[in-house]
Amino acid sequence: MTGARVRRAATLAMVSLALISSLLLLVLQGSAGASPAPGAEAMSIDMDTTGNTATALGPRDNCVSVNPGQTLDIDVTIANIPASNPMIAFQFTLEYASSAVSIQAAQAAFLLTANPGSQLFDASDSLPDTDGTWTASVADLDSATPEVGFGVLDRIRILVSPSAGPGVYPLYLSDAAYVDGMNNAIPPGTLNSAFVAVNASCDTLPTPTATPMSTPTPVISPPVLPTPPQTTPATPAPPGTPVPVPGSDVLIGIDHDGPPPDINPGSLVLPVGGAGSISVVAETGGTPVGAAELDVKYDPNLIHATGCSVAFGVCNSTFSDHVRIAMATVAGVSGVAKIADIDFQAVPQASGCSAVTVDVIAVGDVAGDPLTVSAVSGTICVGSTPTPAPTPTVPPPGHPTVSPIDRTPGPTPIEGAPPPFEPGNTTCIENFETPANCDGNTSPGANPDLRTKLCVGWGPDCDQAPNIPSVKDSSFDTLISFTPVEFLPGTVNAPIGAFSGRINITADFGLLNNPCNSSIDLGFALLEGSINTGELIDPKPVGSTDVFKPLAVDGNGNGIPDGAERYPSFLNTLFANAQPVRRLFGTAHVQGSWMTWNIVYFAPGSHIFVGNDEMTFDESVGVPAVMVLGDPTAPPPLGAITDFCAPFLMDLITLGKTIDNPCSPVPISGANCPINNSGGY
Known part of the structure; x- marks a missing residue:
């Protein structure tokens, strides 16, 4: 690269194929047929936080006497996580009497972040919460040493309603489990409930039950509800x-x-x-x-x-x-x-x-x-005749069902019919350097930029508020489009590492096997990448954390990520060693781990494999390109993000002339450059 920051002539780029396959591991799913992993002795509610810390527990109090209008802090704790199955995430649902109490705040930075390097990601229900059930879903995304032993999971502030009547109101835990480093979901041996006594004594308490308390009356002396039976x-x-x-x-x-x-x-x-x-x-x-x-x-x-x-x-x-x-x-x-x-x-x-x-x-x-x-x-x-009802799965005796309530359910299609898809797409001539949209120079030989939007659930032109319920069960595996040959130069003359475009993604995701109730925005700068299929770079081995870090870092200190300078080995596997004519590469750091995008272009009329799909393209329709998120040839990497869902919006700009990389050969002030990691991963 030269020191001058000028635009270079290069090919117009356009996303043609989006290959979004199995993205991230379902953390709270576990392995079918596997033997239960040894887990913690108990998950409990402690009505007195005295003596409780990130790594130690004081005596547990299962009841507290309060007055209407009073605020108090309580702890949800865990006891004796074994070293053989340390914790990287946890989940529980707290059921409470919404007529008497509400949840105002929660803090999970205790045991889960006790070890150095932890990065907390909290996807719990929003607060304050007043509907009688509140689900905590929390993960440590970046800790090399998962946690063991005893400690506080969540410190929760509750407010006693000023209008709460005298009585003893129970608090229950359900849908509870922690996740170990191998992504086993492990329910605790025991769930211990607790009570709030409003203008009442804790001397005589009912036996804790699993009764829901969304519209309760004060519990005085109910019958004992037993441990879940066979x-x-x-x-x-x-x-x-x-x-x-x-x-x-x-x-x-x-x-x-x-x-x-x-x-x-x-x-x-x-x-x-x-x-x-x-x-x-x-x-x-x-x-x-x-x-x-x-x-x-x-x-x-x-x-x-x-x-x-x-x-x-x-x-x-x-x-x-x-x-x-x-x-x-x-x-x-x-x-x-x-x-x-x-x-x-x-x-x-x-x-x-x-x-x-x-x-x-x-x-x-x-x-x-x-x-x-x-x-x-x-x-x-x-309006129709019945079809047989499916057989539901009943949990083993004594264990809660680790499957949180889906509060924004997607459609269940009628048998034989696909779920709603609602894709959209637009492409226009763009000028990347102005804030306006689709204002590029359409004159012959002008080398304008291209803007392409691809979406699911954002309307046919990708410009409407997302329709979440309709498309929640839909996504896409393969999309193929083409750029006319006349619109592209015959060869690519931009150097490796040149800035060639930008892609922004808005999508929904789920954490710890919860529904896709969270939205995420991703941004990738796209650089020219090597197409030398003999000079390869590998991700970390399967089962490692942050598997794509080797592609994101700059091992030789020249300001270009290694995944751009060398060809990712999994692309050879995915495309059965087919030779591309161009590649764009981007990385982003998302929830503690690196993600990679590759846009791989092939010659018109190419015969290629994409995974197990064999494709031969008509030469007359143009240049095919493939977008690859992560490594579709490998099992999903370890992580707390467990689902990637529609609605989905991708906004891609590819440049008619590339821009010099501000990080190479010498970084300019303020440039967001890759990490120099010559010392290893």
Whole structure:
């Protein structure tokens, strides 16, 4: 590179193929069929923070007496994380009585950041929180030494409502687990709940239960809700009258057709836009049911729950994709008994069938002893005949389900139909040096810049507010477009490292297997890259942290990242050693790890492989280019970002004339240059 900062003649570039395959590891997913990893002894609520630090715990208090209007801090703690499975992330849901308390603030910089080099990423629910459930999802993105032992996970500030009535209000933990360095999701051995006593004494406390408290009354002396029992997975309703699976104490299922209560096959059919009700019914085998906690789940893109009533308990006050039912009675219910009624409204203009599944959290008799349960799903159809309901997965006994509630659910398509996609694309002549859009010089020989927008869920011209619910379950794997041959020079004469464009990305992502409820903006400067397929650079080995750092750093100190100066080895694998004619390269540091982008151009009419797809392009349609995010040929790298979703917006500018790299050969003041890492990674 010369010292003069002038524009050089180079080819126009255009994104042609976006290859976004498996992006990042599902941290809270675990391996199917793997043996449970040894985990922490307990995750607990401590109502007194005295003695609690990042790496030590004082005595635990499970109750505190307070006055209406009072603010207090509590801790969620973890005990005895083994050295064999150290922690890199955690998650829990705190269920509380929204009529009595609210969550005002939370601080997670304790045990998870105890070791040097930690970088906290907190994707917990926003605060303040007043709806009765608050989910914490926190990860350490950049620690070389995961944490072990005892300490505080989250310090939470709660506010007692000035209008809270006298009574004892429980706080519960659910959906709790921590993640170890191998991305195993490990539930704690025990979950310890706690109580807030408002103008009341902590001397006589009820036994903690898993009852939801979104619309509670103060707990005075409820029956004991047992540890979750062994539960037979729910099955589709069989023909005829269902009967309990042999060995089950209770059968719980759906009544589609009203009184008298029974669990019956078939479905509730609603007209398009219509309304109707179902009942949740228990059939006991002689042992009365004293307490139960259930989730009734459905597809919110077809039907909405509009109301719920329970004879001996409560429902959650707001509905997303499930209704939480909690009942308790000293006398117990026996025989065939209705537990709850749920009202549904069909989504306007929607049609299809939704499974209505019963997830059993806990069921016990009047003495608090657990009962074995089998569950039967139901079906609600809107304007069509039913399809069989899927079989839900029931967690092992004694372990919470590590699958957070999706508060912004995407569509569940009717069988055989793809989910909504809604792609968009625009391309125009641009002048990179002005703030206006699409104002480039269209005169012959002017070497203008190109601006290309590609999107999913942003409208056909990529200029509308994103439609999140419609496209949440969609993304794209391969996109192919072409630049006319007449629009490009025959050869590329820009030096390696020359600045050739810019790409900005806006997308949704999920952390720790949570829904894609967070938005991220990425920016990449695009540099001319080497196309010498014999001079290669490798990422770090599979299983390492920050696997793309070798491509992002500047090993020889010349101001050009090594991933531009040498050809990434995985591109040879991806394209079966095909020879490109040009490559653009960019890096960005995202949530503690480096990401890479490669735009790889091939000659018109090329016959190439992209992964397992063999492609032969018509020479007359122009120059194909491939965009590659990360390394699609390798397993997803370790990380806390576990999903990458639509809506998605990419705004790419490629230059008609490249610009000298401000970092090479000598960096100019203020330039954002790559890290010189000649000493190793």
